[in-house]
Amino acid sequence: MKLSESNTMTNLATAFANECQEGAKYQFLREKAESEGYDNIGKICQDHATNEMTHARIFYDYITNDGKDCVPNIDISAGYPFKGGTLIQTLKLMSGDELNQATVIYPNFAQIAKDEGFTEIGEKFELERSHYLTLEQLYAKLEKDCLFSSEKAIQWKCMECGHEDTKKQPWQVCPVCRAKQGDIGIPLQF
Ligand SMILES: [Fe+2]
Ligand SMILES: [Fe+2]
Known part of the structure; x- marks a missing residue:
């Protein structure tokens, strides 16, 4: 199967869009953390933002054949929730999103990629786990006031x-x- 005719191509585009918006959200969260005096949490958020943009680049490179090909349009449909709140509330909400992504969305994309014969791409969809654990630890420390x-x-x-x-x-x-x-x-x- 050609990648351009596969469901995996659409999933790559969905994942690309997701990683970009996650990158933006982590930058916004960095600003929120810093505004509350937590430059240390802000630094972790900025590291996450950088990670997400690197993930976006990985998916972008598959879609464009390492930047050599043009893809006029890929229609995607996906839920992109927008969740505001305090720093601690946002950490918890984003942790839930990360967990859902790591345990439901990307494993599904990985299975589809492998079923379509794109083993390497399938492995890339399984690339992230640590953000969820980091956010949960930060949330727990703030909630127990033991940062x-x-x-x-x-x-x-x-x-x-x-x-x-x-x-x-x-x-x-x-x-x-x-x-x-x-x-x-x-x-x-x-
Ligand atoms: Fe110092
Ligand atoms: Fe990511």
Whole structure:
């Protein structure tokens, strides 16, 4: 089967559109986090945004044969929800979207691609899992108000000057560069 005549081509276009809008949403979430003083969460959101644009590029390259071909139009139909709210609410909502994408939408696309003989593309649809886990951890830490505390001593690091210290709770204000607590990197576990 030719890719241009396959359902996989439409799914690639849907995934491309999805990754682009996810990239935009993570950039908006970065702004929201920063406006609430959480530059550290903002940095994670910006990393996610960059990841999503890289994913979009992977799908774009399949659609355009590495940028060599023109595809006049691909009609897609998909649900793209728009969910506003506070930082913590948005983290939870986006985590749900990531989970749905990783466990329902993309596995379905992967199976269709493999059934149509596009094994490599099928494997690419299975490429992301970690965003969901990261958002869930951030949400849980904010909800329990323990973004800046740990049951055992751990290493904290200032994102601005690199100052490090090992303790249960980090500094309110960096003792070296005076950066705020929201500039301390957040330790995540996988
Ligand atoms: Fe992605
Ligand atoms: Fe610092």
